[in-house]
Amino acid sequence: MLPADHVLDLFAVPGDVRPLPGGRGGSVLAGDLVLSPGRDARVADLLDPTLARLAVALDTRPGRRAQDLRIAVPVPARDGSWVVDGWGASRFEPGTRACTDLPVLRATGAVLHAELALAVRSWPPAQQPPRHRWDVAERVAFGAADRLDETPVGSDEVPSATADLVHELLRARTDHPIGPDQLVHGDLAGNVLIDPAGAPVVIDLSPYWRPALWAEAVCVLDAVMWLGVVQEWTSGAQREAMLRAGIFRLVADQPEDPEPYRRALGALLSLSRP
Incomplete structure:
Protein backbone atom coordinates (compact mmCIF):
# COMPACT_ATOMS: atom_id res chain seq x y z
CA MET A 1 0.00 0.00 0.00
CA LEU A 2 1.31 3.42 -0.96
CA PRO A 3 0.29 6.79 0.50
CA ALA A 4 -2.44 8.65 -1.37
CA ASP A 5 -1.65 11.83 -3.25
CA HIS A 6 -3.21 14.07 -0.59
CA VAL A 7 -0.99 12.41 2.07
CA LEU A 8 2.09 13.22 0.01
CA ASP A 9 0.82 16.76 -0.54
CA LEU A 10 0.29 17.41 3.18
CA PHE A 11 3.78 16.16 3.97
CA ALA A 12 5.13 18.23 1.05
CA VAL A 13 6.99 15.37 -0.60
CA PRO A 14 7.12 14.20 -4.23
CA GLY A 15 5.00 11.40 -5.58
CA ASP A 16 7.88 9.12 -6.59
CA VAL A 17 8.10 6.87 -3.54
CA ARG A 18 10.01 3.64 -2.98
CA PRO A 19 9.54 0.92 -0.35
CA LEU A 20 12.03 0.68 2.50
CA PRO A 21 13.05 -2.50 4.35
CA GLY A 22 12.91 -2.94 8.11
CA GLY A 23 10.89 -1.08 10.71
CA ARG A 24 7.29 -2.20 11.10
CA GLY A 25 6.95 -2.88 7.38
CA GLY A 26 5.26 -0.83 4.69
CA SER A 27 7.40 2.30 5.10
CA VAL A 28 8.33 4.27 2.00
CA LEU A 29 10.90 6.91 1.16
CA ALA A 30 9.40 10.10 -0.27
CA GLY A 31 11.83 12.96 -0.81
CA ASP A 32 13.72 13.45 2.45
CA LEU A 33 11.03 11.81 4.60
CA VAL A 34 10.18 8.25 5.60
CA LEU A 35 6.41 7.73 5.59
CA SER A 36 5.11 4.85 7.71
CA PRO A 37 1.56 3.44 7.75
CA GLY A 38 -0.59 2.24 10.62
CA ARG A 39 0.13 5.17 12.94
CA ASP A 40 -2.32 6.01 15.72
CA ALA A 41 -3.06 9.75 15.65
CA ARG A 42 -3.89 9.84 19.36
CA VAL A 43 -0.57 8.24 20.30
CA ALA A 44 1.39 10.36 17.81
CA ASP A 45 -0.15 13.59 19.16
CA LEU A 46 1.16 12.66 22.61
CA LEU A 47 4.51 11.18 21.63
CA ASP A 48 5.85 12.87 18.50
CA PRO A 49 6.23 16.45 19.79
CA THR A 50 8.29 15.15 22.72
CA LEU A 51 10.36 12.87 20.49
CA ALA A 52 11.00 15.70 18.04
CA ARG A 53 12.23 18.00 20.82
CA LEU A 54 14.37 15.23 22.30
CA ALA A 55 15.85 14.35 18.89
CA VAL A 56 16.88 17.96 18.30
CA ALA A 57 18.24 18.28 21.84
CA LEU A 58 20.37 15.16 21.39
CA ASP A 59 21.75 16.37 18.06
CA THR A 60 22.65 19.82 19.42
CA ARG A 61 23.69 18.99 23.00
CA PRO A 62 26.95 20.70 24.02
CA GLY A 63 29.84 18.24 24.13
CA ARG A 64 28.05 15.78 21.89
CA ARG A 65 30.26 13.05 20.39
CA ALA A 66 29.74 11.76 16.86
CA GLN A 67 28.79 8.27 18.18
CA ASP A 68 26.18 9.46 20.71
CA LEU A 69 22.53 8.42 20.56
CA ARG A 70 20.26 9.92 17.93
CA ILE A 71 16.52 9.65 17.28
CA ALA A 72 14.92 9.86 13.83
CA VAL A 73 13.06 13.19 14.00
CA PRO A 74 9.25 12.96 13.63
CA VAL A 75 7.96 15.52 11.13
CA PRO A 76 4.43 17.02 11.16
CA ALA A 77 2.33 17.61 8.07
CA ARG A 78 1.74 21.11 6.67
CA ASP A 79 -1.53 21.38 8.61
CA GLY A 80 0.25 20.60 11.90
CA SER A 81 -1.05 17.05 12.24
CA TRP A 82 1.35 14.23 13.03
CA VAL A 83 -0.68 11.53 11.25
CA VAL A 84 -2.53 11.78 7.93
CA ASP A 85 -4.81 8.86 7.05
CA GLY A 86 -2.69 6.60 9.26
CA TRP A 87 0.64 7.77 7.80
CA GLY A 88 3.33 9.33 9.98
CA ALA A 89 6.59 10.87 8.86
CA SER A 90 10.16 11.06 10.11
CA ARG A 91 13.37 12.49 8.70
CA PHE A 92 15.21 10.06 6.40
CA GLU A 93 18.68 9.05 7.63
CA PRO A 94 20.85 8.41 4.54
CA GLY A 95 23.78 6.04 4.71
CA THR A 96 22.49 4.09 7.71
CA ARG A 97 22.60 0.34 8.22
CA ALA A 98 20.70 -1.98 10.55
CA CYS A 99 22.32 -2.58 13.94
CA THR A 100 22.83 -6.29 14.62
CA ASP A 101 25.27 -5.96 17.53
Missing part, protein backbone atom coordinates in the same frame (compact mmCIF):
# COMPACT_ATOMS: atom_id res chain seq x y z
CA LEU A 102 23.51 -6.99 20.76
CA PRO A 103 25.80 -5.02 23.14
CA VAL A 104 25.19 -1.90 21.04
CA LEU A 105 21.44 -2.52 21.07
CA ARG A 106 21.46 -2.89 24.86
CA ALA A 107 23.60 0.20 25.36
CA THR A 108 21.35 2.17 23.00
CA GLY A 109 18.28 1.09 24.95
CA ALA A 110 19.87 2.08 28.26
CA VAL A 111 20.67 5.59 27.05
CA LEU A 112 17.33 6.00 25.29
CA HIS A 113 15.35 4.96 28.36
CA ALA A 114 17.36 7.25 30.60
CA GLU A 115 16.50 10.14 28.28
CA LEU A 116 12.83 9.14 28.07
CA ALA A 117 12.56 8.89 31.86
CA LEU A 118 13.57 12.55 32.09
CA ALA A 119 11.47 13.75 29.16
CA VAL A 120 8.15 11.94 29.85
CA ARG A 121 6.61 11.84 33.32
CA SER A 122 3.31 10.10 32.49
CA TRP A 123 1.74 8.09 29.69
CA PRO A 124 -2.09 8.29 29.61
CA PRO A 125 -2.58 5.44 27.07
CA ALA A 126 -1.25 3.04 29.72
CA GLN A 127 -4.58 3.43 31.53
CA GLN A 128 -6.76 2.84 28.46
CA PRO A 129 -8.19 -0.48 27.23
CA PRO A 130 -5.96 -2.53 24.90
CA ARG A 131 -6.36 -1.65 21.23
CA HIS A 132 -4.51 -4.51 19.52
CA ARG A 133 -2.82 -7.81 20.29
CA TRP A 134 0.47 -6.16 21.31
CA ASP A 135 -1.39 -4.24 24.01
CA VAL A 136 -3.12 -7.45 25.11
CA ALA A 137 0.20 -9.30 25.18
CA GLU A 138 1.79 -6.61 27.36
CA ARG A 139 -1.14 -6.77 29.81
CA VAL A 140 -0.93 -10.57 29.99
CA ALA A 141 2.83 -10.43 30.59
CA PHE A 142 2.32 -8.21 33.62
CA GLY A 143 -0.81 -9.88 34.95
CA ALA A 144 -2.96 -6.85 34.13
CA ALA A 145 -5.51 -8.70 31.99
CA ASP A 146 -8.71 -9.36 33.91
CA ARG A 147 -9.08 -12.96 32.71
CA LEU A 148 -6.76 -15.00 30.54
CA ASP A 149 -9.68 -16.69 28.79
CA GLU A 150 -10.72 -13.26 27.49
CA THR A 151 -7.33 -12.80 25.79
CA PRO A 152 -5.79 -14.58 22.81
CA VAL A 153 -4.05 -16.98 25.24
CA GLY A 154 -5.77 -20.33 24.93
CA SER A 155 -8.16 -19.14 22.22
CA ASP A 156 -8.51 -20.70 18.79
CA GLU A 157 -6.37 -17.88 17.36
CA VAL A 158 -3.24 -19.11 19.12
CA PRO A 159 -1.69 -22.52 18.31
CA SER A 160 -2.11 -24.84 21.28
CA ALA A 161 1.63 -25.47 21.63
CA THR A 162 2.24 -21.74 21.91
CA ALA A 163 -0.56 -21.38 24.45
CA ASP A 164 0.98 -24.21 26.49
CA LEU A 165 4.35 -22.44 26.57
CA VAL A 166 2.70 -19.14 27.53
CA HIS A 167 1.05 -20.84 30.49
CA GLU A 168 4.37 -22.40 31.54
CA LEU A 169 5.91 -18.94 31.56
CA LEU A 170 2.95 -17.53 33.46
CA ARG A 171 3.35 -20.19 36.13
CA ALA A 172 7.08 -19.43 36.37
CA ARG A 173 6.49 -15.69 36.75
CA THR A 174 6.80 -14.25 40.28
CA ASP A 175 6.35 -10.91 42.01
CA HIS A 176 10.07 -10.16 41.94
CA PRO A 177 10.39 -6.39 41.25
CA ILE A 178 12.01 -5.40 37.97
CA GLY A 179 12.04 -1.62 38.33
CA PRO A 180 9.74 1.40 38.05
CA ASP A 181 7.41 1.99 35.14
CA GLN A 182 8.40 4.60 32.58
CA LEU A 183 8.04 5.24 28.85
CA VAL A 184 9.99 2.53 27.01
CA HIS A 185 10.57 1.32 23.45
CA GLY A 186 8.97 -2.11 23.37
CA ASP A 187 10.41 -3.16 20.00
CA LEU A 188 13.99 -1.93 19.98
CA ALA A 189 15.69 -4.83 18.17
CA GLY A 190 15.34 -4.17 14.46
CA ASN A 191 14.59 -0.49 15.06
CA VAL A 192 18.11 0.79 15.61
CA LEU A 193 20.20 2.00 12.69
CA ILE A 194 23.89 2.95 12.66
CA ASP A 195 24.67 6.20 10.84
CA PRO A 196 27.89 6.87 8.87
CA ALA A 197 29.54 8.37 11.98
CA GLY A 198 28.76 5.23 14.03
CA ALA A 199 25.93 6.73 16.06
CA PRO A 200 22.87 4.58 16.83
CA VAL A 201 19.66 6.07 15.42
CA VAL A 202 16.40 4.91 17.02
CA ILE A 203 13.35 4.64 14.75
CA ASP A 204 9.71 3.57 15.13
CA LEU A 205 9.35 3.92 18.89
CA SER A 206 6.71 1.48 20.20
CA PRO A 207 5.59 3.13 23.45
CA TYR A 208 4.76 1.21 26.62
CA TRP A 209 4.63 2.32 30.25
CA ARG A 210 6.67 -0.50 31.76
CA PRO A 211 10.08 -1.05 33.44
CA ALA A 212 13.12 -0.41 31.27
CA LEU A 213 14.47 -3.85 32.21
CA TRP A 214 11.44 -5.48 30.56
CA ALA A 215 12.04 -3.49 27.35
CA GLU A 216 15.67 -4.60 27.44
CA ALA A 217 14.57 -8.21 27.93
CA VAL A 218 12.27 -8.01 24.88
CA CYS A 219 15.20 -6.62 22.88
CA VAL A 220 17.56 -9.37 24.07
CA LEU A 221 15.01 -12.09 23.40
CA ASP A 222 14.35 -10.81 19.89
CA ALA A 223 18.08 -10.51 19.15
CA VAL A 224 19.12 -13.96 20.34
CA MET A 225 16.09 -16.06 19.39
CA TRP A 226 18.23 -18.11 17.03
CA LEU A 227 21.35 -18.22 19.22
CA GLY A 228 20.18 -20.48 22.03
CA VAL A 229 19.66 -19.95 25.75
CA VAL A 230 20.00 -16.46 27.21
CA GLN A 231 22.64 -17.34 29.79
CA GLU A 232 22.89 -13.94 31.50
CA TRP A 233 19.16 -13.65 32.22
CA THR A 234 18.48 -16.65 34.45
CA SER A 235 18.19 -15.13 37.92
CA GLY A 236 16.70 -12.26 39.87
CA ALA A 237 15.11 -9.28 38.18
CA GLN A 238 16.61 -10.15 34.78
CA ARG A 239 14.99 -13.60 34.86
CA GLU A 240 11.64 -12.05 35.80
CA ALA A 241 11.91 -9.48 33.03
CA MET A 242 12.79 -12.21 30.50
CA LEU A 243 9.82 -14.36 31.53
CA ARG A 244 7.52 -11.42 30.87
CA ALA A 245 9.30 -10.69 27.60
CA GLY A 246 8.66 -14.27 26.53
CA ILE A 247 4.97 -14.08 27.45
CA PHE A 248 4.64 -10.78 25.60
CA ARG A 249 6.26 -12.03 22.39
CA LEU A 250 4.36 -15.34 22.33
CA VAL A 251 0.97 -13.72 22.89
CA ALA A 252 1.68 -10.87 20.46
CA ASP A 253 3.32 -12.87 17.66
CA GLN A 254 1.31 -16.11 18.01
CA PRO A 255 3.98 -18.31 16.37
CA GLU A 256 2.89 -21.59 14.79
CA ASP A 257 6.06 -23.19 16.14
CA PRO A 258 7.08 -22.00 19.63
CA GLU A 259 10.10 -24.31 19.87
CA PRO A 260 12.70 -21.58 19.14
CA TYR A 261 11.26 -19.67 22.10
CA ARG A 262 11.32 -22.80 24.24
CA ARG A 263 14.99 -23.36 23.40
CA ALA A 264 15.85 -19.75 24.21
CA LEU A 265 13.87 -19.73 27.46
CA GLY A 266 14.41 -23.33 28.55
CA ALA A 267 16.87 -22.52 31.32
CA LEU A 268 14.40 -20.09 32.89
CA LEU A 269 11.67 -22.72 32.92
CA SER A 270 13.91 -25.46 34.33
CA LEU A 271 14.78 -23.22 37.29
CA SER A 272 11.10 -23.03 38.25
CA ARG A 273 10.61 -26.82 38.36
CA PRO A 274 11.10 -28.75 41.61
Whole structure:
Protein backbone atom coordinates (compact mmCIF):
# COMPACT_ATOMS: atom_id res chain seq x y z
CA MET A 1 0.00 0.00 0.00
CA LEU A 2 1.31 3.42 -0.96
CA PRO A 3 0.29 6.79 0.50
CA ALA A 4 -2.44 8.65 -1.37
CA ASP A 5 -1.65 11.83 -3.25
CA HIS A 6 -3.21 14.07 -0.59
CA VAL A 7 -0.99 12.41 2.07
CA LEU A 8 2.09 13.22 0.01
CA ASP A 9 0.82 16.76 -0.54
CA LEU A 10 0.29 17.41 3.18
CA PHE A 11 3.78 16.16 3.97
CA ALA A 12 5.13 18.23 1.05
CA VAL A 13 6.99 15.37 -0.60
CA PRO A 14 7.12 14.20 -4.23
CA GLY A 15 5.00 11.40 -5.58
CA ASP A 16 7.88 9.12 -6.59
CA VAL A 17 8.10 6.87 -3.54
CA ARG A 18 10.01 3.64 -2.98
CA PRO A 19 9.54 0.92 -0.35
CA LEU A 20 12.03 0.68 2.50
CA PRO A 21 13.05 -2.50 4.35
CA GLY A 22 12.91 -2.94 8.11
CA GLY A 23 10.89 -1.08 10.71
CA ARG A 24 7.29 -2.20 11.10
CA GLY A 25 6.95 -2.88 7.38
CA GLY A 26 5.26 -0.83 4.69
CA SER A 27 7.40 2.30 5.10
CA VAL A 28 8.33 4.27 2.00
CA LEU A 29 10.90 6.91 1.16
CA ALA A 30 9.40 10.10 -0.27
CA GLY A 31 11.83 12.96 -0.81
CA ASP A 32 13.72 13.45 2.45
CA LEU A 33 11.03 11.81 4.60
CA VAL A 34 10.18 8.25 5.60
CA LEU A 35 6.41 7.73 5.59
CA SER A 36 5.11 4.85 7.71
CA PRO A 37 1.56 3.44 7.75
CA GLY A 38 -0.59 2.24 10.62
CA ARG A 39 0.13 5.17 12.94
CA ASP A 40 -2.32 6.01 15.72
CA ALA A 41 -3.06 9.75 15.65
CA ARG A 42 -3.89 9.84 19.36
CA VAL A 43 -0.57 8.24 20.30
CA ALA A 44 1.39 10.36 17.81
CA ASP A 45 -0.15 13.59 19.16
CA LEU A 46 1.16 12.66 22.61
CA LEU A 47 4.51 11.18 21.63
CA ASP A 48 5.85 12.87 18.50
CA PRO A 49 6.23 16.45 19.79
CA THR A 50 8.29 15.15 22.72
CA LEU A 51 10.36 12.87 20.49
CA ALA A 52 11.00 15.70 18.04
CA ARG A 53 12.23 18.00 20.82
CA LEU A 54 14.37 15.23 22.30
CA ALA A 55 15.85 14.35 18.89
CA VAL A 56 16.88 17.96 18.30
CA ALA A 57 18.24 18.28 21.84
CA LEU A 58 20.37 15.16 21.39
CA ASP A 59 21.75 16.37 18.06
CA THR A 60 22.65 19.82 19.42
CA ARG A 61 23.69 18.99 23.00
CA PRO A 62 26.95 20.70 24.02
CA GLY A 63 29.84 18.24 24.13
CA ARG A 64 28.05 15.78 21.89
CA ARG A 65 30.26 13.05 20.39
CA ALA A 66 29.74 11.76 16.86
CA GLN A 67 28.79 8.27 18.18
CA ASP A 68 26.18 9.46 20.71
CA LEU A 69 22.53 8.42 20.56
CA ARG A 70 20.26 9.92 17.93
CA ILE A 71 16.52 9.65 17.28
CA ALA A 72 14.92 9.86 13.83
CA VAL A 73 13.06 13.19 14.00
CA PRO A 74 9.25 12.96 13.63
CA VAL A 75 7.96 15.52 11.13
CA PRO A 76 4.43 17.02 11.16
CA ALA A 77 2.33 17.61 8.07
CA ARG A 78 1.74 21.11 6.67
CA ASP A 79 -1.53 21.38 8.61
CA GLY A 80 0.25 20.60 11.90
CA SER A 81 -1.05 17.05 12.24
CA TRP A 82 1.35 14.23 13.03
CA VAL A 83 -0.68 11.53 11.25
CA VAL A 84 -2.53 11.78 7.93
CA ASP A 85 -4.81 8.86 7.05
CA GLY A 86 -2.69 6.60 9.26
CA TRP A 87 0.64 7.77 7.80
CA GLY A 88 3.33 9.33 9.98
CA ALA A 89 6.59 10.87 8.86
CA SER A 90 10.16 11.06 10.11
CA ARG A 91 13.37 12.49 8.70
CA PHE A 92 15.21 10.06 6.40
CA GLU A 93 18.68 9.05 7.63
CA PRO A 94 20.85 8.41 4.54
CA GLY A 95 23.78 6.04 4.71
CA THR A 96 22.49 4.09 7.71
CA ARG A 97 22.60 0.34 8.22
CA ALA A 98 20.70 -1.98 10.55
CA CYS A 99 22.32 -2.58 13.94
CA THR A 100 22.83 -6.29 14.62
CA ASP A 101 25.27 -5.96 17.53
CA LEU A 102 23.51 -6.99 20.76
CA PRO A 103 25.80 -5.02 23.14
CA VAL A 104 25.19 -1.90 21.04
CA LEU A 105 21.44 -2.52 21.07
CA ARG A 106 21.46 -2.89 24.86
CA ALA A 107 23.60 0.20 25.36
CA THR A 108 21.35 2.17 23.00
CA GLY A 109 18.28 1.09 24.95
CA ALA A 110 19.87 2.08 28.26
CA VAL A 111 20.67 5.59 27.05
CA LEU A 112 17.33 6.00 25.29
CA HIS A 113 15.35 4.96 28.36
CA ALA A 114 17.36 7.25 30.60
CA GLU A 115 16.50 10.14 28.28
CA LEU A 116 12.83 9.14 28.07
CA ALA A 117 12.56 8.89 31.86
CA LEU A 118 13.57 12.55 32.09
CA ALA A 119 11.47 13.75 29.16
CA VAL A 120 8.15 11.94 29.85
CA ARG A 121 6.61 11.84 33.32
CA SER A 122 3.31 10.10 32.49
CA TRP A 123 1.74 8.09 29.69
CA PRO A 124 -2.09 8.29 29.61
CA PRO A 125 -2.58 5.44 27.07
CA ALA A 126 -1.25 3.04 29.72
CA GLN A 127 -4.58 3.43 31.53
CA GLN A 128 -6.76 2.84 28.46
CA PRO A 129 -8.19 -0.48 27.23
CA PRO A 130 -5.96 -2.53 24.90
CA ARG A 131 -6.36 -1.65 21.23
CA HIS A 132 -4.51 -4.51 19.52
CA ARG A 133 -2.82 -7.81 20.29
CA TRP A 134 0.47 -6.16 21.31
CA ASP A 135 -1.39 -4.24 24.01
CA VAL A 136 -3.12 -7.45 25.11
CA ALA A 137 0.20 -9.30 25.18
CA GLU A 138 1.79 -6.61 27.36
CA ARG A 139 -1.14 -6.77 29.81
CA VAL A 140 -0.93 -10.57 29.99
CA ALA A 141 2.83 -10.43 30.59
CA PHE A 142 2.32 -8.21 33.62
CA GLY A 143 -0.81 -9.88 34.95
CA ALA A 144 -2.96 -6.85 34.13
CA ALA A 145 -5.51 -8.70 31.99
CA ASP A 146 -8.71 -9.36 33.91
CA ARG A 147 -9.08 -12.96 32.71
CA LEU A 148 -6.76 -15.00 30.54
CA ASP A 149 -9.68 -16.69 28.79
CA GLU A 150 -10.72 -13.26 27.49
CA THR A 151 -7.33 -12.80 25.79
CA PRO A 152 -5.79 -14.58 22.81
CA VAL A 153 -4.05 -16.98 25.24
CA GLY A 154 -5.77 -20.33 24.93
CA SER A 155 -8.16 -19.14 22.22
CA ASP A 156 -8.51 -20.70 18.79
CA GLU A 157 -6.37 -17.88 17.36
CA VAL A 158 -3.24 -19.11 19.12
CA PRO A 159 -1.69 -22.52 18.31
CA SER A 160 -2.11 -24.84 21.28
CA ALA A 161 1.63 -25.47 21.63
CA THR A 162 2.24 -21.74 21.91
CA ALA A 163 -0.56 -21.38 24.45
CA ASP A 164 0.98 -24.21 26.49
CA LEU A 165 4.35 -22.44 26.57
CA VAL A 166 2.70 -19.14 27.53
CA HIS A 167 1.05 -20.84 30.49
CA GLU A 168 4.37 -22.40 31.54
CA LEU A 169 5.91 -18.94 31.56
CA LEU A 170 2.95 -17.53 33.46
CA ARG A 171 3.35 -20.19 36.13
CA ALA A 172 7.08 -19.43 36.37
CA ARG A 173 6.49 -15.69 36.75
CA THR A 174 6.80 -14.25 40.28
CA ASP A 175 6.35 -10.91 42.01
CA HIS A 176 10.07 -10.16 41.94
CA PRO A 177 10.39 -6.39 41.25
CA ILE A 178 12.01 -5.40 37.97
CA GLY A 179 12.04 -1.62 38.33
CA PRO A 180 9.74 1.40 38.05
CA ASP A 181 7.41 1.99 35.14
CA GLN A 182 8.40 4.60 32.58
CA LEU A 183 8.04 5.24 28.85
CA VAL A 184 9.99 2.53 27.01
CA HIS A 185 10.57 1.32 23.45
CA GLY A 186 8.97 -2.11 23.37
CA ASP A 187 10.41 -3.16 20.00
CA LEU A 188 13.99 -1.93 19.98
CA ALA A 189 15.69 -4.83 18.17
CA GLY A 190 15.34 -4.17 14.46
CA ASN A 191 14.59 -0.49 15.06
CA VAL A 192 18.11 0.79 15.61
CA LEU A 193 20.20 2.00 12.69
CA ILE A 194 23.89 2.95 12.66
CA ASP A 195 24.67 6.20 10.84
CA PRO A 196 27.89 6.87 8.87
CA ALA A 197 29.54 8.37 11.98
CA GLY A 198 28.76 5.23 14.03
CA ALA A 199 25.93 6.73 16.06
CA PRO A 200 22.87 4.58 16.83
CA VAL A 201 19.66 6.07 15.42
CA VAL A 202 16.40 4.91 17.02
CA ILE A 203 13.35 4.64 14.75
CA ASP A 204 9.71 3.57 15.13
CA LEU A 205 9.35 3.92 18.89
CA SER A 206 6.71 1.48 20.20
CA PRO A 207 5.59 3.13 23.45
CA TYR A 208 4.76 1.21 26.62
CA TRP A 209 4.63 2.32 30.25
CA ARG A 210 6.67 -0.50 31.76
CA PRO A 211 10.08 -1.05 33.44
CA ALA A 212 13.12 -0.41 31.27
CA LEU A 213 14.47 -3.85 32.21
CA TRP A 214 11.44 -5.48 30.56
CA ALA A 215 12.04 -3.49 27.35
CA GLU A 216 15.67 -4.60 27.44
CA ALA A 217 14.57 -8.21 27.93
CA VAL A 218 12.27 -8.01 24.88
CA CYS A 219 15.20 -6.62 22.88
CA VAL A 220 17.56 -9.37 24.07
CA LEU A 221 15.01 -12.09 23.40
CA ASP A 222 14.35 -10.81 19.89
CA ALA A 223 18.08 -10.51 19.15
CA VAL A 224 19.12 -13.96 20.34
CA MET A 225 16.09 -16.06 19.39
CA TRP A 226 18.23 -18.11 17.03
CA LEU A 227 21.35 -18.22 19.22
CA GLY A 228 20.18 -20.48 22.03
CA VAL A 229 19.66 -19.95 25.75
CA VAL A 230 20.00 -16.46 27.21
CA GLN A 231 22.64 -17.34 29.79
CA GLU A 232 22.89 -13.94 31.50
CA TRP A 233 19.16 -13.65 32.22
CA THR A 234 18.48 -16.65 34.45
CA SER A 235 18.19 -15.13 37.92
CA GLY A 236 16.70 -12.26 39.87
CA ALA A 237 15.11 -9.28 38.18
CA GLN A 238 16.61 -10.15 34.78
CA ARG A 239 14.99 -13.60 34.86
CA GLU A 240 11.64 -12.05 35.80
CA ALA A 241 11.91 -9.48 33.03
CA MET A 242 12.79 -12.21 30.50
CA LEU A 243 9.82 -14.36 31.53
CA ARG A 244 7.52 -11.42 30.87
CA ALA A 245 9.30 -10.69 27.60
CA GLY A 246 8.66 -14.27 26.53
CA ILE A 247 4.97 -14.08 27.45
CA PHE A 248 4.64 -10.78 25.60
CA ARG A 249 6.26 -12.03 22.39
CA LEU A 250 4.36 -15.34 22.33
CA VAL A 251 0.97 -13.72 22.89
CA ALA A 252 1.68 -10.87 20.46
CA ASP A 253 3.32 -12.87 17.66
CA GLN A 254 1.31 -16.11 18.01
CA PRO A 255 3.98 -18.31 16.37
CA GLU A 256 2.89 -21.59 14.79
CA ASP A 257 6.06 -23.19 16.14
CA PRO A 258 7.08 -22.00 19.63
CA GLU A 259 10.10 -24.31 19.87
CA PRO A 260 12.70 -21.58 19.14
CA TYR A 261 11.26 -19.67 22.10
CA ARG A 262 11.32 -22.80 24.24
CA ARG A 263 14.99 -23.36 23.40
CA ALA A 264 15.85 -19.75 24.21
CA LEU A 265 13.87 -19.73 27.46
CA GLY A 266 14.41 -23.33 28.55
CA ALA A 267 16.87 -22.52 31.32
CA LEU A 268 14.40 -20.09 32.89
CA LEU A 269 11.67 -22.72 32.92
CA SER A 270 13.91 -25.46 34.33
CA LEU A 271 14.78 -23.22 37.29
CA SER A 272 11.10 -23.03 38.25
CA ARG A 273 10.61 -26.82 38.36
CA PRO A 274 11.10 -28.75 41.61
